[in-house]
Amino acid sequence: MICTTMMCTLEQGASIATIAGAILVPATIIFYIIDKRNERKKDIAEHLADTKRKELETFNNLSNEWREYLKLCLQHPELDIANKSAKINTDQDEETIAKRKIMYETLISMFESAYLQYNPLSSEIREQQWHGWEKYLEDWLKNEQFTAYCNMIIAGEYYSRDFLEYLARKISTL
DSSP: OHHHHHHHHHHHHHHHHHHHHHHHHHHHHHHHHHHHHHHHHHHHHHHHHHHHHHHHHHHHHHHHHHHHHHHHHHHOGGGOOSOTTOOOOTTOOHHHHHHHHHHHHHHHHHHHHHHHHHTTSOHHHIIIIIHHHHHHHHHHHTSHHHHHHHHHHHHSSSSOHHHHHHHHHHHHTO
């Protein structure tokens, strides 16, 4: 009699364990999947926040460079460097010509910064922000003296190779 009762208890225990296992194993799998999905959502949200931060940082950096360039243009109106389509008098003294080259260098450096900073960003930001810089560069490349200076820069090793190749392609399409 004892054995029979014990057998029943063991059988009931085994049945309970089987039922518990049938419920707990799928529940554990479901909780694991939910946890992994939540981790992925968190990772995606952090990535998006980081991307937005980088995009804003890029915009702010280039805006600061642009403001500094405009200040220089205001400080040196004799260079007529703010007017990209101006025909520049070639009879100017060497100091004025040297200053203009420095301004061209500053401008090219800004274009390079914009190119390098917007290049790795999402296509939406690149479309929105880089488009304006590219249009401005194209307008400047219509200025013969600026284009001549760019050709001189392309021959050097002072800028990013990717940017110089891009600049050469732009000049060749004019």
